[in-house]
Amino acid sequence: MKITARNEFQRIRVEKGYSIQELARVSKVSVGTICKMEHGSAIHPKSAKKLCAALNKEFDELFVIEQRKSQKETK
Numbered sequence: 001m002k003i004t005a006r007n008e009f010q011r012i013r014v015e016k017g018y019s020i021q022e023l024a025r026v027s028k029v030s031v032g033t034i035c036k037m038e039h040g041s042a043i044h045p046k047s048a049k050k051l052c053a054a055l056n057k058e059f060d061e062l063f064v065i066e067q068r069k070s071q072k073e074t075k
Helices: 009-015 020-027 031-038 045-055
Strands: 002-005 063-066
Touching: 002 031, 009 031, 020 031, 020 045, 031 045
Parallel strands: none
Antiparallel strands: 002 063
16 A cells, blocks of 8 residues: 555645645654655655644545555566
8 A cells, every 4th residue: 555645735735824844843744754745755644644634634635545566466
């Protein structure tokens, strides 16, 4: 399982009035994690939950869960 941010994440963050640094402070998620996530990296479920709380949004509004393909499927 891989959790990634929806394309709208950055827009929602900005609409809520947060810079990356401010969101990091409020959510207690590192600046680096938020930056990487906004550029397509996966995020840990606990960090995703903290960001949802800070932005007052439901998980499905901010994130998508992708199933990783097993090695059997890729062969």
